[in-house]
Amino acid sequence: xxxxxxxxxxxxxxxxxxxxxxxxxxxxxxSLDILFDKRKNExxxxxxxxxxxxxxxxxxxxxxxxxxxxxxxxxxxKNGHPNNPIKLNExxxxxxxxxxxxxxxxxxxxxxPQQNNGKPASSVDFNSxxxxxxxxxxxxxxSGDQIQEATKSELSAEDKQKQWSLENEKLLAQLMKRELDFxxxxxxxxxxxxxxxxQRMFVIKMITSRGLKIEKWEPKDELRACEKFLTFDExxxxxxxHLRFLCKHCQIDLKQELELTEKKIKKNFSNFSSFYYRSSLxxxxxxxxxxxxxxxxxxxxxxxxxxxxxxxxxxxxxxxYKWLIAADQFITYQPPQPFDPIYRLxxxxxxxxxxxxxxxxxxxxxxxxxxxxxxxxxxxxMKQLNWRNHNDSSSHIWFLDLGEASISxxxxxxxxxxxxxxxxxxxxxPFWTVLGxxxxxxxxxxxxKLTGENYKQLLDIYELEPKNKWVNLILSSIQGKxxxxxxxxxxxxxxxxxxxxxxxxxxCVIESNLEQAQNSNRFQLTDSSLTCLYHVNRLTxxxxxxxxxxxxxxxxDLFNSLVVLEELILDRNQIRFIQKTFRMTSLKKxxxxxxxxxxxxxxxxxxxxxxxxxxxxxxxxxxxDDVKKILSSPDIHIDI
Numbered sequence: 001x002x003x004x005x006x007x008x009x010x011x012x013x014x015x016x017x018x019x020x021x022x023x024x025x026x027x028x029x030x031s032l033d034i035l036f037d038k039r040k041n042e043x044x045x046x047x048x049x050x051x052x053x054x055x056x057x058x059x060x061x062x063x064x065x066x067x068x069x070x071x072x073x074x075x076x077x078k079n080g081h082p083n084n085p086i087k088l089n090e091x092x093x094x095x096x097x098x099x100x101x102x103x104x105x106x107x108x109x110x111x112x113p114q115q116n117n118g119k120p121a122s123s124v125d126f127n128s129x130x131x132x133x134x135x136x137x138x139x140x141x142x143s144g145d146q147i148q149e150a151t152k153s154e155l156s157a158e159d160k161q162k163q164w165s166l167e168n169e170k171l172l173a174q175l176m177k178r179e180l181d182f183x184x185x186x187x188x189x190x191x192x193x194x195x196x197x198x199q200r201m202f203v204i205k206m207i208t209s210r211g212l213k214i215e216k217w218e219p220k221d222e223l224r225a226c227e228k229f230l231t232f233d234e235x236x237x238x239x240x241x242h243l244r245f246l247c248k249h250c251q252i253d254l255k256q257e258l259e260l261t262e263k264k265i266k267k268n269f270s271n272f273s274s275f276y277y278r279s280s281l282x283x284x285x286x287x288x289x290x291x292x293x294x295x296x297x298x299x300x301x302x303x304x305x306x307x308x309x310x311x312x313x314x315x316x317x318x319x320x321y322k323w324l325i326a327a328d329q330f331i332t333y334q335p336p337q338p339f340d341p342i343y344r345l346x347x348x349x350x351x352x353x354x355x356x357x358x359x360x361x362x363x364x365x366x367x368x369x370x371x372x373x374x375x376x377x378x379x380x381x382m383k384q385l386n387w388r389n390h391n392d393s394s395s396h397i398w399f400l401d402l403g404e405a406s407i408s409x410x411x412x413x414x415x416x417x418x419x420x421x422x423x424x425x426x427x428x429x430p431f432w433t434v435l436g437x438x439x440x441x442x443x444x445x446x447x448x449k450l451t452g453e454n455y456k457q458l459l460d461i462y463e464l465e466p467k468n469k470w471v472n473l474i475l476s477s478i479q480g481k482x483x484x485x486x487x488x489x490x491x492x493x494x495x496x497x498x499x500x501x502x503x504x505x506x507x508c509v510i511e512s513n514l515e516q517a518q519n520s521n522r523f524q525l526t527d528s529s530l531t532c533l534y535h536v537n538r539l540t541x542x543x544x545x546x547x548x549x550x551x552x553x554x555x556x557d558l559f560n561s562l563v564v565l566e567e568l569i570l571d572r573n574q575i576r577f578i579q580k581t582f583r584m585t586s587l588k589k590x591x592x593x594x595x596x597x598x599x600x601x602x603x604x605x606x607x608x609x610x611x612x613x614x615x616x617x618x619x620x621x622x623x624x625d626d627v628k629k630i631l632s633s634p635d636i637h638i639d640i
Contacts, residue, residue, distance in 0.1 A: 028055065028058070031051050031054065031055055032055070034047075034048075034051060035048060035051045035052065035055070035065075035068060039068055039071070042075075044071065044072040044075040044076065045082055046082050046083075048068070048072055049069070049072050052065050052066075052068055052069040052072070053182065056069070056182075056186060057185065057186060057189065060186045060189065060190045060193040060195060060196050061190070061193050061194065061195050061196075062195070063195050066195045066196075066198070066199050069199070070199070070202060073175065073179070073206070076168075076171075076172070076175070077168070077172055077210075080164065080168055081167075081168055081171040081172065081175070083171060084164065084167050084168050084171055085167065169210070169212065172206075172210070172212060173207075173212040173213055173214055173215075176203055176206055176207050176212055176214055177214050177215060177217065179199070179203045180200070180203055180214070180217065183196055183197075183199050183200040183203065184225070186199075187200075187229070191229065191232060191233055191236055191238070191239070192233075192236060192238050193238075194238065197238045197239075197241070197242055200242065201242065201245055204222065204245075204246065204249065204250070205249065208249065208250060219246065219250035219252055220252075220256075222246050222250075223243070223246065223247075223252060223256065223260070226239055226242060226243045226246065226260075227260060227263075230264065234264060234267075234268060234271045234273060234274070235271065235272070235273045236273075237273065240273055240277055243257075243260075243277075244277075254281065254285055254290055257277075257281055258278065258281055258282075261274045261275075261277050261278040261281065262278070265278070265303070265307075269306075269307035269310065269311075269314070269316065269317055270307075270311070270314050270316050270317075271316065272315070272316035272319060275304075275316055275317065275319065275320040276319070276320075278320075279320060279323045279327075282296070282300075282327070283327070286327075286331065292331075293327055293330075293331045294331055297324065297327065297328065297331070297449055298449065300324060301321075301324055301449070301454060304317045304320050304321050304324065305321075305457055308321065308461065309461070312461055312464070312465045312468050312470070312471065313465075313468065313470075315470065318470040318474070321474065322474065325450060325474070325477075325478065328448050328449050328450055329448070340417075340435040340436025341358060341359055341360070341414065341415055341436065342356060342357070342358055342359075342414065342419075342435045342436055343357045343358060343359050343396075343434065343435065343436055343437065343537070344357040344432060344433070344434050344435065344540060344541065345357070345410070345421055345432065345433055345435060346430055346431065346432040346540065346541055346563070346564055347407065347410070347423050347425060347430060347431045347432075348430045348564045348586070349405045349406070349425060349426070349427050349428065349429075349430070349431075350405070350427075350428060351401065351586065352401055352402050352403050352404055352405050353399050353400070353401050353402070353564075354370075354399060354400060354402060354410065355397065355398075355399040355540070355563050355564065356397070356398050356399065357396060357397050357537070357540055358396045358397075358398070359396070359436065360396060361394040361395055361396045362394065362395065362396070362398070363393070363394045365385065365387035365398065366387075366398055366414055367385075367412060367413060367414050368383065368384065368385060369381065369382060369383045369384075369385065369412070370382050370385060370400075370410065370411070370412040371410075371411040371412065372402060372404065372407050372409065372410050372411065373407065373408050373409035373410075373411070374404060374406060374407060374408065375406040375407070375408050377408075380404075382400075382402070385400050386400060386401070387399075387400050388400065390560045390561055390563055390583075390585075391557070391560060391581070391583075396537070397540065397561060397563060399563060405427065406427075407423050408422065408423055408424075409421065409422055409423060410423060421433065429521060429543065430521060430541060430543060430564045432521075432541040450478065458471065458474065458475065462475060467493055468493075469490055469493045469494040472486060472489060472490055472493065473486075473490060476490070487501040487502070487504050487505035487508065488501075488505070499531070502529070502531045502551070503531055503532050505529065505531075506528075506529070506530045506531050506532050506533075506534060507534045509525070509528050509529075509530060510525070510530070510533070510534045510535055511534070511535070513525055514535055514538060517538070517539060517542065518538070521541055521542055521543040521544065522542070522543065522544040522545075523539065523542050523544070523545050523546070524545075524546040525546070525547055525550075526546055526547065526548045526549045526550070527548070527549035527550070528549075528550055529550060529551050530547065530550040530551060530552065531550070531551045531552065531553070532552070532556075533547070533558060533559070536558055536559070536561045536562065537561065539561075539562060540561055540562060540563060540564070541564065542562060542564070542565050543564060543565060543566050543567070544565075544566070544567045545562065545565055545567070545568050545569070546569040547568075547569065547570055547573070548569050548570065548571040548572050548573070549571070549572045549573075550570075550572075550573050551573065551574055552570060552573040552574065552575055553573075553574045553575060553576060553577070554575060554576065554577040554578065554579065555570070555575060555577070555578045555579060555582055556579050556582070557579045557581040557582050557583070559582065559584060560581070560582065560583055560584060562584065563584075563585065563586060564586050565584060565586060565587060566586055566587060566588045566589065566610075567587075567588065567589045567590075567591075568584070568587060568589070568590050568591070569591045570590075570591065570592055570595070571591055571592070571593040571594055571595075572593070572594045572595075573594075573595055574595065574596060575592060575595040575596065575597060576595070576596045576597065576598075576601065577601055578597075578601055578602065578603075578604045578605065579604060580603075580604050581604070581607075582604040582605070582607060582608075583604075583607035583608065584608050585608070585609060585610060586610055587608045587610060587611055588610050588611060588612045588613065589611075589612065589613040589615075590605070590608070590611060590613070590614050590615070591615040592614070592615065592616050592619065593615055593616065593617045593618055593619075594617070594618040594619075595616075595618070595619050596619065596620065597616060597619040597620060597621060598619075598620045598621065599620075599621050599623075599626055599627065599630060600630075602616070602621070602627060602630055602631065603630050603631075605631055606630070606631045606632050606633065611631075611633075611636060612635075612636060612637060613636070613637045613639070614627070614631075614636055614637070614638050614639070615639040616638070616639070616640055617639060617640060621640060622640070623640075624638045624640050627640065
């Protein structure tokens with residue numbers, strides 16, 4: 001009918017859109033081809049820079065585009081900005097730069113500003129991008145005209161070099177300002193773009209290291225920009241990392257950082273990122289003696305308790321509260337450092353092996369020679385020691401074979417200290433001595449601030465919310481020793497984290513029985529529902545370990561630390577898996593009866609070179625020959 005607007009069919013709309021997308025893709029490919037050719041030929045001109053300006057908003061996470069852009073910037077800094085009116089060549093006259101009057105001269109062939117057709121800001125906007133580029137070029141050109149008027153006459157080489165440097169520095173400052181604006185544009189579109197945030201860090205480093213003066217920009221302005229970005233997404237860890245970098249690199253006052261976190265917490269006490277950042281700031285400030293945590297602990301406690309009473313189920317303030325408890329222990333009770341770098345020394349007579357257990361791990365052997373005295377008073381010395389450790393990387397346990405079973409003394413030097421260790425043991429049982437233990441405190445610190453009214457507030461929350469998992473977890477860890485029964489309650493309250501509570505219960509049970517293992521080389525902890533083994537570093541002297549009737553589902557390589565253990569009993573567990581790196585060098589007898597092991601799971605046991613007896617009754621293994629075959633050792637006695 002006449003006067004009626006023709007409506008396009010869906011097929012026509014789709015066909016038009018496909019054609020536009022194809023044209024857009026063609027121009028992007030052409031742009032990339034031109035850019036890569038220029039990079040290959042090291043042609044870092046305005047056209048290459050403009051192409052990155054056009055492409056990056058389309059693909060802000062494409063690192064190669066940002067890399068090329070940085071290469072261009074660094075080349076302009078070194079060899080001169082293209083718009084620098086001072087040209088360093090054989091002639092000593094000032095030359096006027098050639099400024100491209102056509103904004104489309106920096107576009108690939110076939111591109112046109114009209115081809116955007118209402119695309120969103122995230123697509124390539126050739127018209128606006130080139131208009132901005134032209135404005136910056138004209139601004140640089142106007143600056144160049146002023147210098148040209150002042151330097152019409154010929155300049156000496158020295159003056160020319162000086163003037164060239166001054167002008168290049170000015171142009172570089174303008175370029176950095178442009179980069180700051182450009183990264184803001186990219187981050188508004190993609191606030192979590194790694195590459196865009198890295199580019200902004202690069203620009204700030206350029207500004208500070210070169211001492212550039214940027215118009216309307218100071219580090220405090222960047223701090224405000226971070227604060228504004230955090231209003232859009234208060235948990236944007238990219239922005240928090242950038243804030244941390246900014247404050248460290250530009251040496252911003254710690255109080256400003258604390259004020260920012262306090263402001264964010266007051267605005268939303270569920271902002272875990274603010275709590276975490278604040279805790280790291282206060283910890284660093286206390287260590288560097290910028291402030292004393294004792295002076296502000298109560299204030300921090302009151303703030304977080306208000307948040308907890310407002311919403312007891314919000315995990316963010318609870319995490320901060322747990323940090324406050326730890327900080328309370330840290331600032332009022334400093335546990336003594338070990339008075340010796342060696343924690344424990346063990347001598348194993350049957351293998352003529354001496355084991356050194358350190359408080360820290362080493363990649364390289366601890367020392368290169370040792371002396372030992374035999375029972376007949378003969379003194380021997382070993383050099384170029386053949387050290388081994390309990391794994392193939394950095395280790396805190398190192399041992400070596402002396403080749404002598406009857407030793408009365410060990411003499412060696414380590415870290416400027418001379419050791420003379422008397423050895424007293426039988427021909428079978430290992431000798432051990434603790435050289436540098438660390439005392440382990442139990443319960444609350446007597447000087448803790450978590451007493452009186454502060455502790456009553458915690459109990460009030462428990463009365464109001466007896467099924468709140470967070471208050472139960474806190475109480476289970478501060479009421480004297482860890483309470484195993486509390487973790488059973490927590491399993492019912494929070495079944496999604498059942499395994500975590502089972503592991504914590506295991507830790508609690510082991511800690512309560514650990515003392516009995518310190519004076520004997522035999523340790524038995526059966527039918528205790530253990531799911532994992534804690535404090536292995538305090539069990540390295542054991543010869544016999546019985547963990548039957550527990551809930552282990554796997555044998556981890558954590559057991560490798562038990563370097564003199566000869567008998568390990570893990571009957572009546574739920575073991576299905578043995579870690580491939582499991583390797584106990586002294587293990588002779590292993591009992592795995594009544595588990596859920598299949599034949600393939602036994603393969604890591606071939607790493608136990610001393611294994612003589614393997615008991616695997618009531619497992620999913622039926623053939624003794626298959627077991628010997630997979631262990632590559634026909635001499636092992638198999639009880640199946």
